[in-house]
Amino acid sequence: MAFALTPEREQQVDDILTRYPERRAALLPVLWLCQRQNGWISPEVVEYVAERLELSTAIVKGVVTFYTMFFDEPVGENVVWVCRTLSCDLRGGKAIQDHLEKKLGCTAGHTSPDGKFTLLKAECLAACGQAPMVQINDYYYENLNVAQLDRIIDAHAAQGGEDAAAEFSTCATFGAPHGSRGGSVTSAPPPPSREAVRLASQPPPANDEKGEGS
Amino acid sequence: MSRSLEPLLTSRYGIEESWKLANAERAGAYEVARQALTTRKPEELREEVKKANIRGRGGAGFPAGVKWGFLNRQDGEQIYLVINADESEPGTFKDRSIMDLDPHRLVEGAIISCFAIDAHVAYIYVRGELAFSVARLEQAIADARQAGYLGERPFGIDHAIEVYVHSGAGAYICGEETALLNSLEGRRGEPRLKPPFPAVKGAFGMPTIVNNVETIASVPDIVQMGGDAWSALGQLPGDGGVRIYGVSGHVKNPGLFEAPVGITMRELIDDYAGGMLGDRPLKAVIPGGSSTPVLDPRRKVDAPNEDHPLHKWHGQSEIDVPMGVDTYRALGTMLGTCCAIVMDDTVNMVEACRNLMRFYKHESCGQCTPCREGTGWLVDVLDNLCNGRGKPDDVDLLVNISNNMMGNTICAFADGTAMPMLGMVQKFREEFMDAAIHGLPDGVRHDDSVRSMVEGVA
Structure with missing residues (x-):
């Protein structure tokens, strides 16, 4: 069946087209709109986008396959990206992945049997000072430990992504445990030798003395 | 030697709901833009940025003022400002803090910069993962527009300025400026051959300046203080101002810290980041994102010759050399994004x-x-x-x-x-x-983990 955007989103496409001197430049933003509506970039979406932006389907498909965040196959209700690059791995990224695989019942790159979660490995998500972390759908969850991760995943399964994000995501506090600072980040006491501003949060206490390794 | 005692770039981070226009304005946001657009000439502003000696904060460290000077407009061409917010270099997480905690500083910097280089449109290219930052920025832009700071007549002057956010979709290479331009134009993010450089032929074939988020966010302070004064905040010649340092890995307090250009890696780790996690020995540190060659604290600077730029630090540890674009290049590494990955002795x-x-x-x-x-x-x-x-x-x-x-x-x-x-x-x-x-020694796991899960977590 042919794909169509909702009237509101069609309106957004018109608005996006005014931002660029060339029609083609709207390709990434329009693909995002479609993926938000459809969950993935199906062949029907590719045809719709190609027609809307006056491009060939080959060009659209070529762009879709270049970018990791455009899915060219269906994914679960929630997409979990676990960061596995060095800063996260130095603080337990691998264990976070192992735990997720056990909990969700699927290995990275696959969707859980109940269809609720797709688990993917991610390369650096630019939250290195708040490692380890995962991204679920649009939101970051940082300074993780396994108990916190369990709560986050359970909330996604029970309430859906937006509600779970409102409760647990660390986006609004730049990594601080949710609710602890009401969205503001305070300066830490200056270090002995000179003034400095500390921006990111302390890791939660359970994470604090993790120097000894195992 | 001057030090920045008060935070500049991050001065509004601690304010309650700092991303809201009213709160940011109470703390001074858009005052500099108003003054710059209504009382200063574009060439004066360009001169201030040049005098500020601000080295590009995206990693390459090219002087931003010099880059602006490369603009070469032919008749009828439109100039674009593109702000690189595709922060993806492993270890780097500073730009996100600006977008999330003080988006108005970036928008204000974009307004002043557009006016200074005679651009009417700025695109902020944000990596696709940062949907939250995109939302913050879009709200900030909408509010600034509503207030009359953007649009047909920003601050009442006859120089239309629009700022748009363009979201990427997960590709590190799009942080490379020409790949970014391709991605902005709706293409695969494959880098272009240079020349032509973006300043001659960039976005949509037009002369384009591509600057990092932190670079543009520094512009309001540069204009307010004057380029010379801002430059003097730094402690190294030709490398001015303050910057946001990041530390991740095996330290007690990983995070972001604002400090003048020219502190040492040892200070960054011990004084700012609280020292090594569990007080273990420092084995190695990647100074500014994963593309910068690693530093080994055991190695000494070998610069017996008095002409050598690092002669002053001859015989000292690599991590005691001040962190600057030129000093680190002389050391055989790069300053990069100034966000360090710290590794203790348990890392293979x-x-x-x-x-x-x-x-x-x-x-x-x-x-x-x-x-x-x-x-x-x-x-x-x-x-x-x-x-x-x-x-x-x-x-x-x-x-x-x-x-x-x-x-x-x-x-x-x-x-x-x-x-x-x-x-x-x-x-x-x-x-x-x-x-x-x-093979790997005992105790190092033979799967793909650098280090097994830390205690108290698994």
Whole structure:
């Protein structure tokens, strides 16, 4: 069946087209709109986008396959990206992945049997000072430990992504445990030798003395 | 030597709901833009940025004022400002804090910069993962527009300025400026051949300035203080101002810190980041994102010659050299994004190296053969070393592959892969040889983890 955007989103496409001197430049933003509506970039979406932006389907498909965040196959209700690059791995990224695989019942790159979660490995998500972390759908969850991760995943399964994000995501506090600072980040006491501003949060206490390794 | 005692770039981070226009304005947001647009000439503003000696904060460290000077407009051409917020260099997480906690500083910087370089449109290219930052920025832009700071007549002057956010979709290479431009134009994010440089032919074929988020966010302070005064905040010649330092890995307080240009890595780790986690010894530190060759605290600066730029630090540890674009280049590494990855003595460098090379293999755009094949081969060889299937020759093979990648590709990605690889082998060769002969030592896990889960977490 042919794909169509909702009237509101069609309106957004018109608005996006005014931002660029060339029609083609709207390709990434329009693909995002479609993926938000459809969950993935199906062949029907590719045809719709190609027609809307006056491009060939080959060009659209070529762009879709270049970018990791455009899915060219269906994914679960929630997409979990676990960061596995060095800063996260130095603080337990691998264990976070192992735990997720056990909990969700699927290995990275696959969707859980109940269809609720797709688990993917991610390369650096630019939250290195708040490692380890995962991204679920649009939101970051940082300074993780396994108990916190369990709560986050359970909330996604029970309430859906937006509600779970409102409760647990660390986006609004730049990594601080949710609710602890009401969205503001305070300066830490200056270090002995000179003034400095500390921006990111302390890791939660359970994470604090993790120097000894195992 | 002047020090910045009060935070500048991050001065509004601590304010309650700092991202809201009213709160940011109470703390001074848009005052500089108002003054600059209504009382200053564009060429004066460009001069201030030049005098500020601000080295590009995206990693390459090119002087932003000089870059602005390369603009070469032909008749009828439109100039674009593109702000690079595709922050993806492993270890780097500073730009996100600006977008999330003080988006109005970035928008204000964009307004002043557009006016200074005679651009009417600025695009902020944000990496696709940062949907939250995109939302914050879009709200900030809408509010600034509503207040009359953007649009047809910003602050009532006759110079239309629009700022748009363009979301990427998950590709590290789009942080390379010409790949970013391709991505902005709706293409695959494959870097373009240079020349022509973006300042001559950039977005949509028009002269374009591509600057990092932190660079543009510094512009309001530069204009307010004056370029000379801002430059003097830094402690190194030709490398001015303050910047946001990041620390991740094995330190007690990982995070972001604002400080003048020119503090040392030792100060960053011990004074700012609280020292090593569990007070373990520091083994190695990657100074400014994964593409910058590793520093080994045991190594001493070898600069007996008085003409050498590092002579002043001759005989001291590598981590006691002030962090600057030029000092770090002289040291054989790069300052990069100024966000350090700190590793203690439990880390096996072969394993750490494999982690990073997997990143590069995944992120190579595949356009040039030396990069596409080279990154894959590096991972294959490192896999063998880690899995006990290595041979002593493999260590030289790593060097050989890296040397064949350097300088043989369209963009700097291959160099950014080969340089840290070569640095690792040069500084930790015994560890690579050891892995080639014996495999990884006991206690290092033979899967793809750099280090097993930390205690109290698993």
